[in-house]
Amino acid sequence: MAVKVIIPTPLRVYAAKKDSAEVSAQTVGEALGGLTTQFSELRKHLFTDDGKLRSFVNVYLNDEDIRYMAKEATPVKDGDVVSIVPSIAGGYNTIDPPRCCS
Amino acid sequence: MAVGYQLWMSHDVAERIRRHGAETFPYECCGALLGRDSAFTENGGSNQQSLEPPREVVELFPLVNRRDDSPRNRFAVTAEDVRDAEKAALQCGLDVVGWYHSHPDHPARPSTFDREHAWPWYSYVIVSVMSGAPAEMTSWRLNDDRQDYWPESIGIRNRAMA
Numbered sequence: 001m002a003v004k005v006i007i008p009t010p011l012r013v014y015a016a017k018k019d020s021a022e023v024s025a026q027t028v029g030e031a032l033g034g035l036t037t038q039f040s041e042l043r044k045h046l047f048t049d050d051g052k053l054r055s056f057v058n059v060y061l062n063d064e065d066i067r068y069m070a071k072e073a074t075p076v077k078d079g080d081v082v083s084i085v086p087s088i089a090g091g092y093n094t095i096d097p098p099r100c101c102s
Numbered sequence: 103m104a105v106g107y108q109l110w111m112s113h114d115v116a117e118r119i120r121r122h123g124a125e126t127f128p129y130e131c132c133g134a135l136l137g138r139d140s141a142f143t144e145n146g147g148s149n150q151q152s153l154e155p156p157r158e159v160v161e162l163f164p165l166v167n168r169r170d171d172s173p174r175n176r177f178a179v180t181a182e183d184v185r186d187a188e189k190a191a192l193q194c195g196l197d198v199v200g201w202y203h204s205h206p207d208h209p210a211r212p213s214t215f216d217r218e219h220a221w222p223w224y225s226y227v228i229v230s231v232m233s234g235a236p237a238e239m240t241s242w243r244l245n246d247d248r249q250d251y252w253p254e255s256i257g258i259r260n261r262a263m264a
Binding site for chain 1: 179212
């Protein structure tokens with residue numbers, strides 16, 4: 001199946017500045033795999049060292065969050081659009097010394 | 103080796119970030135930085151160049167910290183918030199070029215937790231808020247191997263870039 005993968009702005013520098021890529025896949029996981037085959041530098045930003053999607057990487061099939069579908073095993077069909085959407089998190093560690101102690 | 107990252111913003115934008123941090127103290131504030139990145143939009147530069155053209159923040163998109171469980175030392179922006187920020191940027195002819203948040207009673211330095219959750223390319227502005235008063239403000243970009251940040255100098259200017 002030919003699907004389109006939308007690449008988020010912060011990752012386009014690792015994908016020849018492209019905002020999307022066409023891949024052939026049967027599932028969302030295969031689509032993401034196809035994307036990182038085309039652009040290998042994307043892999044470390046999407047997946048952990050043991051191959052799992054990073055927690056702040058959200059993937060939508062058309063407008064549905066794949067966490068509420070079959071996750072990476074969600075099947076795709078011709079013309080589907082897979083979107084990678086960041087979520088953002090941060091904050092200081094409680095073990096980081098506060099300024100008064102550093 | 104990446105050196106020379108610059109993030110420009112007006113005095114007003116800088117003050118609004120500081121004020122947001124003070125308003126939410128002792129909890130963390132957060133929001134999106136809407137602006138332009140000339141390296142990305144004009145000459146195709148990667149973030150490994152030694153002399154980067156500046157990036158400019160033109161507008162802010164303040165957000166609600168979604169971390170109800172630990173808002174004093176954590177912030178979270180959902181994917182839906184990111185999509186809303188991107189839509190707001192698009193309506194202004196801008197991009198989401200980064201994110202800001204505060205460190206209540208802590209220095210404006212990225213933590214290990216910040217790094218583990220960071221995206222490349224984005225600018226991450228941190229404002230320290232000490233006892234409720236805004237203090238140092240810094241900006242950072244994650245390096246390509248995700249192991250550290252490059253510091254990004256913040257330039258204050260009163261006119262938008264051409």
